[in-house]
Amino acid sequence: MTAAYLVLSDGTVYEGYAFGAERDAFGEVVFNTSMSGYQEMLTDPSYAGQILVPTYPMQGNYGINGSDSESKDIKVAAFVVREHSSTPSHYDSTRTLHTYLADEGVPGIWGVDTRAITRRIRSHGVMMGVLTTRDPQAALRELASLPSYDTVNFVDRVTVEEAYEWSGEGSRRIAVVDCGVKYNILRLLTQRGGRVRVHPPGATAAGGWRGGGQPAAATADEVLRDSPDGVVFSPGPGDPVHNAPTVGTARAVIERVPALGICLGHQIIARALGAETYKLKFGHRGGNHPVQDTATGRVYITAQNHGFAVSDDALPGAIEVTHRNLNDGTIEGIRHRELPVLTIQYHSEASPGPLDNEYIFDRFLDMVK
Numbered sequence: 001m002t003a004a005y006l007v008l009s010d011g012t013v014y015e016g017y018a019f020g021a022e023r024d025a026f027g028e029v030v031f032n033t034s035m036s037g038y039q040e041m042l043t044d045p046s047y048a049g050q051i052l053v054p055t056y057p058m059q060g061n062y063g064i065n066g067s068d069s070e071s072k073d074i075k076v077a078a079f080v081v082r083e084h085s086s087t088p089s090h091y092d093s094t095r096t097l098h099t100y101l102a103d104e105g106v107p108g109i110w111g112v113d114t115r116a117i118t119r120r121i122r123s124h125g126v127m128m129g130v131l132t133t134r135d136p137q138a139a140l141r142e143l144a145s146l147p148s149y150d151t152v153n154f155v156d157r158v159t160v161e162e163a164y165e166w167s168g169e170g171s172r173r174i175a176v177v178d179c180g181v182k183y184n185i186l187r188l189l190t191q192r193g194g195r196v197r198v199h200p201p202g203a204t205a206a207g208g209w210r211g212g213g214q215p216a217a218a219t220a221d222e223v224l225r226d227s228p229d230g231v232v233f234s235p236g237p238g239d240p241v242h243n244a245p246t247v248g249t250a251r252a253v254i255e256r257v258p259a260l261g262i263c264l265g266h267q268i269i270a271r272a273l274g275a276e277t278y279k280l281k282f283g284h285r286g287g288n289h290p291v292q293d294t295a296t297g298r299v300y301i302t303a304q305n306h307g308f309a310v311s312d313d314a315l316p317g318a319i320e321v322t323h324r325n326l327n328d329g330t331i332e333g334i335r336h337r338e339l340p341v342l343t344i345q346y347h348s349e350a351s352p353g354p355l356d357n358e359y360i361f362d363r364f365l366d367m368v369k
Helices: 038-042 097-104 114-124 136-143 183-191 240-253 264-272 359-368
Strands: 003-008 013-020 025-032 050-054 078-081 107-110 127-132 172-177 194-199 230-233 259-262 277-293 299-310 319-325 331-336 341-344
Touching: 003 107, 003 136, 013 097, 025 078, 025 114, 025 277, 025 299, 038 050, 038 097, 050 114, 078 114, 097 107, 107 127, 114 277, 127 136, 172 183, 172 240, 172 359, 183 194, 183 359, 230 240, 230 264, 230 359, 240 259, 240 264, 259 264, 259 359, 264 277, 264 299, 264 331, 264 341, 277 331, 299 331, 341 359
Parallel strands: 025 050, 050 078, 078 107, 172 194, 172 230, 230 259, 259 341
Antiparallel strands: 003 013, 003 127, 013 107, 025 127, 277 299, 277 319, 319 331, 331 341
16 A cells, blocks of 8 residues: 655645555645535536545545536546445445546545544634655645636536537527536436527537637627527636626526526526625535525525635625525525526535435426426
């Protein structure tokens, strides 16, 4: 076994053993409280640029299969676990977690106290970290010279370059602006009769990138070129301040067709309506966050994965808050008082669950109809 180290930017070092690909990786260190769903976590584009620490101690016990990925490849920078299983047991399993990480070139570390890491992040806030098999002090010095998570536009790294049809049949045309879309959003829209076309936020009318490979946001006309009945702004990674052109697109789109925003899409639409966003101390990541519908009082258990939130300060009068997080009171959903626009901060498409919140897609499609 090869010794490995997780080094946090505050100088804390956790020693364990390398698995997956044996190489260095750096990113913002975050934790997730879900008890299952590691394949979905690894492939969730919202984790781009982050080192993921599940709080549940055993990972990999049911292996890796060909159907549970939320994107085409692993998006996390590195994976930190208490223990990983080298002998998974499940009829769908095709390979181990170790093999999956190694095949995709993603490093991992096991044998560390993930609960202690979680407590440190909760106390001090998220911070940058590096996973290495080299001298940890040398890695710490190198980490100090690397860009912080908040300075990078990670949406550019996870979106597609050309628009494509996800489903060619359906009674309602739905355009999805891909800021880091999860496959289950597309699946659930299709199951409900949506004819889904996915657009990159940097698409031109011809479907390619503008400006010598540099992404530029699609205009509202480009998103609406096929006359969709509704538009969805997807989840994605990073700080929404980097997505100002997409905010401009959203501002124009919501004046013309019904719109739904999920997670980063929620923040983008909120900013388009004049709200502000801010960074949370350690974010919301996991499958057990209680959210209350402010109209009915009903509480839903939700899956979440975000480090930024919409601010209550100077909230524009056109915005009505529809959902609140019962842990910290943060905004979890809004709607426009006059336009057919609704958004949620949590993941209604949660896979593997909980499934309490798929009704949001029904509500959106009813609004479209």
